[in-house]
Amino acid sequence: MDLLQTLAAFGGIATRHQLLANGHSGGDLTTAVQRGTVRRVRQGFYVRLDASTDAVAAVRLGGRLAGPSAASVHGIWTGYDRRLHVSVARNASRLRQAHQVAQGLTGAPGSADASVVVHWTDTEPQQLDEPCWRSPVVLCLRQMVAWCDEVTAVACVDTALQASLISMEELTAGLEGHGPRVRSVLRLCRPGSDSGIESIVRQALAARGVEVEQQVSVTSVGPSDMRLRGRRGQALRVLVELDGFAFHSRRDAFDRDRRKDAEAASAGYTTLRFSADQVERDLGGLVDTIVRVRDAHDAGMDESLFLKRARFRTTLPSLARIRTDLPE
Template identity: 30%
Template structure:
């Protein structure tokens, strides 16, 4: 039984454990022997279960929104609280450390599910988070193969924010910072083409004809080899007439004014144009 609960992600409601063919006696014995823990009387957890699943079980709810997105390996916004879905009638639970979502998503959910389904997670994200964060998570879900673009377009979301995301998400960003960068550029009227192949490799973005954008992730350049590889790639792009602007995670996510000013300065110098070098010599 412990193995079965582990296969479910480390937490399961006792009713679902019984549906799987296990008896109440087996559940009590597993708890007594310490291979499983019982939380809120009806939830069974493996001792090392993810803290987000434990928090949801402790209030009798489901992991949802940004917490479920992070649990699935999508873009993680680093939320301090665990986001949990609960019915509006829920009572007698400790709200400390959790953010409760009561809105009904676009798909039915098993009443004893431990985590919201994909479309339910995206629905809660759209309602809960700022547009840039929400788009980063939706893009990440598409890139991870959790949902297809045509599915997003056909869902009856019953939420303006979700409808807007379903119309505009394209699944082209490789990471959250890429989505954030593109959104901030759009906000000032700059179009960024994503995942453009040049020199046999995809660029995170291209502005105009010759301004290449590369966004380094949080753990990028942890090894010297990574740094040398990127320097070589930047040199090849320069020889092909591209100007490369490379930004790291902190710059995109925290120092966005620097990023915006740098791109605007490059555009003012015509670095996005194929003929900018010839113009500069003139």
């Protein structure tokens, strides 16, 4: 494996120690830097020319991507905070200013102080085989729980569980001993949410006493995000679909959604479809709508059950009649 391939395996950035451990010599590194195929952005840190700008910024600051910024590269929910979060060891030398790095790398002149958040933290030793520029999954989740509001933290953990990036057992072990807030978040977490907005809606519905099943297959097109349960716990024929704009704006995804809704309708299901923008702008109104639909279907089931029982009572022969009809 050549130097560029090794760097790619580490996500585009690696330490000198990591590169030497993978068979590259100090001469190889010097030659690559001189030829311009590799950059050295900090003492002992080498990057590919196509390395992530945010990752390079974190390394130049003397740390690594953390919290929401690390969650983003792991493919889990980040919340709505788009700032660059970097964790730096408490005992590290403060050689660079966040706004200098931001102006040089993130393209945010004039607002750079607000675009980069540096967390001086107690960091865990870096493993030789893990990328040096981002927090590993367990540490990232621990940071999300500590730095974010509870709803965002739960949504982040939910999506990590659903993506099988971590098991509940590993999560519990990794967060154990980090305070009562962690225990509160862990009680609310569960797999089933493919996206953060699904978790946010699930949490909001749970707060209103609405139970849901997640990733329920009722059509051949694919699983639905949620199916509502009634107040007595019975499964209702009501589905909730939550669309992220990036995916569902494509024509093939648009057509797939309509085919899915039609197939669900032919099976007797009502589909409530909401966008990620609606979740962000009017979560309360969205939940109100779902609750009203749940209550209406509950009432319909109650009425249907009452009519069935009434018909059964009017057609059931009396015990006296049955007795008179018995042969002697």
